[in-house]
Amino acid sequence: MLSHNNPLSLNISMEEVRTFCNNVNNLKNVFSCDCNRYLRYYSSQEILSCSGPCKNPVRYFKID
Numbered sequence: 001m002l003s004h005n006n007p008l009s010l011n012i013s014m015e016e017v018r019t020f021c022n023n024v025n026n027l028k029n030v031f032s033c034d035c036n037r038y039l040r041y042y043s044s045q046e047i048l049s050c051s052g053p054c055k056n057p058v059r060y061f062k063i064d
């Protein structure tokens with residue numbers, strides 16, 4: 001989609017590309033810890049938490 005040589009990208013505006021990139025970046029930020037590692041889903045505890053050794057891990061708990 002973002003390639004200059006991609007014929008499918010002819011009808012995509014810069015604003016659409018900008019919005020797409022911003023959304024991808026926002027998703028990356030939501031699923032990243034403050035230490036810049038990605039979060040990982042720990043199914044046995046049903047939490048999203050920092051994927052590495054971390055002094056202050058971001059954690060998301062399941063909401064019932």
Ligand SMILES: [Zn+2]
Binds near residue numbers: 057
């Ligand atoms: Zn972390």
